[in-house]
Amino acid sequence: MEPEKIDYFFISRSDYFPPEQIPAMRKKMMEMDGDKALMVQSVDYRNPTILLVISILVGELGIDRFLLGDIGLGILKLITFGGCGIWWLIDVILIMKKTREYNMLQFNKYALL
DSSP states (O other): OOHHHHHHHHHHTTTTSOGGGHHHHHHHHHHSOHHHHHHHHTSOOOOHHHHHHHHHHHGGGTHHHHHTTOHHHHHHHHHTHHHHTHHHHHHHHHHHHHHHHHHHHHHHHHHOO
């Protein structure tokens, strides 16, 4: 795939992935054929900033966990109303890191297909 398109992908989503992983991800995308790279680029990655806002506003209901695919933890967080606020506070602090990890898992899942 063309390096310009790959660079644009990472520039436009630079905060979606852990910064230390981007060079390895870029190298992996350079080695992919065009169709596979296009598929990896079209995956619905989560925006860490949006998830932070969702976590602050309605994190007690577990919606942030549901969006990251943690259905079991989302239900538990919903039932306990965010662990009486303690779990909610921890998630507000850690949600951006967890979102970047989720995006890395999505990238690796589709890059290996």
